[in-house]
Amino acid sequence: MFFLLILFSFLAFIHSTTAATAAEWRSRSIYQVLTDRYALPAGADPSACKPEALTWCGGTWNTIRENLDYIQNAGFTAIWTSPINQNYEGPRTVYGDPYHGYWIQDATQLNSRFGTAEDLKALSAELHRRDMYLMVDVVVNNVMATSTNPDYSKYMFKDKSQYHPYCPVVWGDRQSELNCWLGDQNVTLPDVNTQDAQVQAVYGNWIENLVKEYSIDGLRIDAAKHVNSDFWGTFCAKAGAFCMGEVFGDDITLASQYQGPGTLDSILNYPVYDALVKAFKIPGNADTAALARAHDAVKTQLKDATVLGNFLENHDLPRWHNLSVDPQSLYNAMVFNFMSDGIPVVYYGQEQSFSGAADPMNREPLWPSGYKNTTTYQLITTLNKLRNFMIKSSDWLTSPSAVISTTPVGISIMKGNVVSVMTTIGSPPQNVSMGVYTPFPNNTPLTDILSCKQLVVGSNRTITVEYSLGGHPSVLVPSALLTGSGLCGNSPNVSTSPRGNNVNHSGASAMVSKHNPALIIFFALFFGLVTLLS
Numbered sequence: 001m002f003f004l005l006i007l008f009s010f011l012a013f014i015h016s017t018t019a020a021t022a023a024e025w026r027s028r029s030i031y032q033v034l035t036d037r038y039a040l041p042a043g044a045d046p047s048a049c050k051p052e053a054l055t056w057c058g059g060t061w062n063t064i065r066e067n068l069d070y071i072q073n074a075g076f077t078a079i080w081t082s083p084i085n086q087n088y089e090g091p092r093t094v095y096g097d098p099y100h101g102y103w104i105q106d107a108t109q110l111n112s113r114f115g116t117a118e119d120l121k122a123l124s125a126e127l128h129r130r131d132m133y134l135m136v137d138v139v140v141n142n143v144m145a146t147s148t149n150p151d152y153s154k155y156m157f158k159d160k161s162q163y164h165p166y167c168p169v170v171w172g173d174r175q176s177e178l179n180c181w182l183g184d185q186n187v188t189l190p191d192v193n194t195q196d197a198q199v200q201a202v203y204g205n206w207i208e209n210l211v212k213e214y215s216i217d218g219l220r221i222d223a224a225k226h227v228n229s230d231f232w233g234t235f236c237a238k239a240g241a242f243c244m245g246e247v248f249g250d251d252i253t254l255a256s257q258y259q260g261p262g263t264l265d266s267i268l269n270y271p272v273y274d275a276l277v278k279a280f281k282i283p284g285n286a287d288t289a290a291l292a293r294a295h296d297a298v299k300t301q302l303k304d305a306t307v308l309g310n311f312l313e314n315h316d317l318p319r320w321h322n323l324s325v326d327p328q329s330l331y332n333a334m335v336f337n338f339m340s341d342g343i344p345v346v347y348y349g350q351e352q353s354f355s356g357a358a359d360p361m362n363r364e365p366l367w368p369s370g371y372k373n374t375t376t377y378q379l380i381t382t383l384n385k386l387r388n389f390m391i392k393s394s395d396w397l398t399s400p401s402a403v404i405s406t407t408p409v410g411i412s413i414m415k416g417n418v419v420s421v422m423t424t425i426g427s428p429p430q431n432v433s434m435g436v437y438t439p440f441p442n443n444t445p446l447t448d449i450l451s452c453k454q455l456v457v458g459s460n461r462t463i464t465v466e467y468s469l470g471g472h473p474s475v476l477v478p479s480a481l482l483t484g485s486g487l488c489g490n491s492p493n494v495s496t497s498p499r500g501n502n503v504n505h506s507g508a509s510a511m512v513s514k515h516n517p518a519l520i521i522f523f524a525l526f527f528g529l530v531t532l533l534s
């Protein structure tokens with residue numbers, strides 16, 4: 001009896017911890033897809049999808065699964081998909097149809113527009129076979145309705161008392177932001193009462209089962225700042241998966257309440273996003289000092305900058321090229337995101353230089369691009385390749401990034417042994433340069449992994465990057481450290497998966513390898529018990 005009790009509690013322990021942790025996610029690189037817009041099934045009309053039509057274009061979990069090479073070949077080790085749960089199914093609203101997946105109706109069901117439970121499991125299994133992680137978006141703060149007095153029987157929470165009473169959000173008033181309803185009178189977003197203990201228990205069981213059922217490795221949490229931060233601690237513990245929340249805006253003090261024990265593992269790095277725009281957007285203020293301040297503030301005021309989600313675009317923001325047409329502005333900003341602390345996140349289509357404005361024009365179908373191997377795709381591939389390699393070959397991930405200089409034309413940072421030099425001048429050549437003081441000894445040979453040019457650290461440990469061919473970024477690594485990297489003429493080592501993440505999710509053997517210490521304790525207990533009883 002006692003033995004069975006131990007056995008069952010142990011099995012429960014194994015089961016609740018199969019999803020990936022923050023430490024495992026830290027090494028990942030994420031490609032964000034809107035399920036409806038990533039890839040078409042065979043035979044569909046490739047010219048039919050118009051973002052302004054605000055309706056479904058036909059992408060599914062199967063079409064993501066069938067087109068993972070494009071993502072994996074660029075070096076990504078995880079995907080983030082739009083929400084997977086059932087959406088509003090009534091007449092078309094003034095804001096169109098829920099092609100984006102964020103208009104939750106019954107969270108206990110899957111969104112049949114995107115496929116079946118088997119399809120989602122097949123996507124999850126295929127990602128794991130490739131040693132990639134699955135992050136899904138979840139909407140917890142609210143459901144969707146078309147009035148302020150909806151029929152609650154359609155939702156997971158069926159009682160009016162499980163929602164806050166209707167009130168429109170007054171922005172800047174935190175109580176209102178937490179408890180009032182997002183949306184407007186046309187599309188209301190009834191605010192779930194996340195302070196209610198029974199609601200918390202139902203949500204806890206729901207997320208625990210969802211993560212287990214579909215072998216989800218991580219969650220992106222919509223509108224996280226519209227829920228009291230302490231709700232997330234319990235919710236994420238029940239999920240047993242990495243939680244990255246959306247805390248929109250550049251208020252670092254508010255953001256800091258949403259990362260750490262008792263709340264989320266991570267948030268999307270909006271403070272640095274805003275500063276990247278201020279620094280690199282052309283035309284713009286080239287405010288590299290503001291970027292340095294944001295980088296340092298995030299590092300000191302947030303719990304762990306190395307697991308934040310670094311991005312330049314998403315489904316809520318204008319595409320980078322809508323803000324700033326010059327391609328070098330994008331390349332320089334992108335280097336900052338990949339080579340500083342944090343998990344790089346690239347929104348599908350950025351690699352194809354999409355240029356749509358805000359919602360809905362930033363949700364273009366990807367297929368008209370032809371999934372080409374563009375200059376941006378190649379830059380991303382190179383950055384992922386270096387990052388994946390540095391993670392495997394050094395303590396790069398946990399070495400904090402530091403700003404080493406800001407000048408009127410740029411900013412340079414260092415993380416581990418990688419010095420990245422970025423400029424704000426854009427494509428037109430200029431007779432200017434960036435001098436950077438490094439910790440490398442004089443005469444150290446360095447390789448710029450983006451151009452494969454060699455340079456040598458000059459006197460007094462300085463390096464100089466000049467822009468007579470235009471404002472390109474440089475990513476400088478001591479040449480001796482690139483052996484095995486597959487970069488700039490170095491042949492690649494055979495295994496390329498990140499250190500400590502060779503987790504095989506496809507069967508029981510994976511759990512055994514991942515929970516070795518626990519298993520040893522279990523067998524020790526088991527044999528101890530047998531000895532005791534015999």
Ligand SMILES: *[C@@H]1O[C@H](CO)[C@@H](O)[C@H](O)[C@H]1NC(C)=O
Nearest residue numbers: 093094095183184185186187
């Ligand atoms: C949405 O509702 C508001 C009233 O709350 C109205 O003024 C507005 O025109 C509506 N929007 C559309 C697109 O119909």
Ligand SMILES: *[C@@H]1O[C@H](CO)[C@@H](O)[C@H](O)[C@H]1NC(C)=O
Nearest residue numbers: 321322323325355356357361
């Ligand atoms: C920004 O997006 C809008 C709407 O899609 C478009 O009309 C405009 O041309 C875009 N701007 C650039 C610079 O691409």
Ligand SMILES: *[C@@H]1O[C@H](CO)[C@@H](O)[C@H](O)[C@H]1NC(C)=O
Nearest residue numbers: 070073074373374377378381
């Ligand atoms: C993209 O093009 C580059 C340069 O020609 C090449 O090295 C790389 O292998 C290509 N990537 C893919 C996925 O085809």
Ligand SMILES: *[C@@H]1O[C@H](CO)[C@@H](O)[C@H](O)[C@H]1NC(C)=O
Nearest residue numbers: 389392393394483484493494
């Ligand atoms: C790459 O392979 C070489 C030779 O086998 C080995 O010395 C080196 O440590 C490897 N590097 C990594 C990062 O695995």
Ligand SMILES: *[C@@H]1O[C@H](CO)[C@@H](O)[C@H](O)[C@H]1NC(C)=O
Nearest residue numbers: 429430431432433466467468
């Ligand atoms: C660039 O600037 C330097 C220093 O001001 C000057 O000596 C040099 O002639 C300039 N070169 C060109 C091509 O303008």
Ligand SMILES: *[C@@H]1O[C@H](CO)[C@@H](O)[C@H](O)[C@H]1NC(C)=O
Nearest residue numbers: 435436437438459460461462
């Ligand atoms: C070397 O560079 C550092 C940083 O720019 C500076 O503080 C120092 O004075 C320099 N030393 C010499 C000898 O030039």
Ligand SMILES: *[C@@H]1O[C@H](CO)[C@@H](O)[C@H](O)[C@H]1NC(C)=O
Nearest residue numbers: 129130131504505506507509
């Ligand atoms: C994962 O495990 C399964 C079953 O044990 C095996 O067939 C598969 O080859 C493994 N995949 C990797 C990448 O090791």
